[in-house]
Amino acid sequence: MSSPHQSVPPAKSSHTTGEGTDTGRPSRPGGLRSASTGRLAAIGAVVLAYLAFVVVGTVQDWSLGVRVGLIVPVAVVVWLLMPRRTNTPTPGVHVIGVPRLAYIGVLVLAFCVFFPFVGWPVGLWWLLLFPVLAVLWVTRTHTTVSEAGLDLSSMLGKSKHLDWARVKGISIPERGYVRARLDDDSEVKLPAVGYDRLRELIEASGGRLPDVFAAAEAAEAERVAAERAAAQAESDAKAETEATTSSDEKAEPKSEQ
Known part of the structure; x- marks a missing residue:
């Protein structure tokens, strides 16, 4: 899983949403x-x-x-x-709210x-x-994801629009909302998008943001496979050592005769 304050670059995609997604707010x-x-x-x-x-x-x-x-x-x-x-689905629009x-x-x-x-x-x-x-x-408080980009709305601040071209990746802090890392290396909070809503954000982006969960699962699968391979190699080496020792013990009585 992505570590805190990690910036994840978005994958290049020519994805266009053909069907509307359900909005996250009534x-x-x-x-x-x-x-x-x-x-x-x-x-x-x-x-x-x-x-x-x-x-x-x-x-x-x-x-x-x-x-x-x-x-x-x-x-x-x-x-x-x-x-x-x-709720009326709006084509290409998904709202993540409180x-x-x-x-x-x-x-x-x-x-x-x-x-x-x-x-x-x-x-x-x-x-x-x-x-x-x-x-x-x-x-x-909500974040709207659409083909045009991200629209951010908070109680105190004014609504703000971010084009996908400006979004370099996402940053996951230890606490608070997920942040969008922009092309000028600045970060902007995504209202209502906590870590528990991150998967929803990634799916709503339509491939414009990388699936960090899939990457983490793939890395975990590789780690487990490497540990199993190492354990199997150790087991084979141990079995070979035991077989050699047993063979030597059987050969010793014959040499004494």
């Missing part, structure tokens, strides 16, 4: 019109529960911060229940910041910004 929410009856019931139940909480809180004279603050986790739950459209399971972490974060906010809404209102920033990070 499309935007499809809206309530495409929702099933079960999802509509779940969304309605969440909204009604919040309204009941607000009404009861008003009657019981609960603080305004408690009643309003709960709208953040309720909004996150409703957003997660909103249906998504089916896994959608990350939204579970966003939901947990929203609940974690809600309770401190309820305790002191005036001073801790800014805690509610963390779930919003987490959602922006999930939705904006």
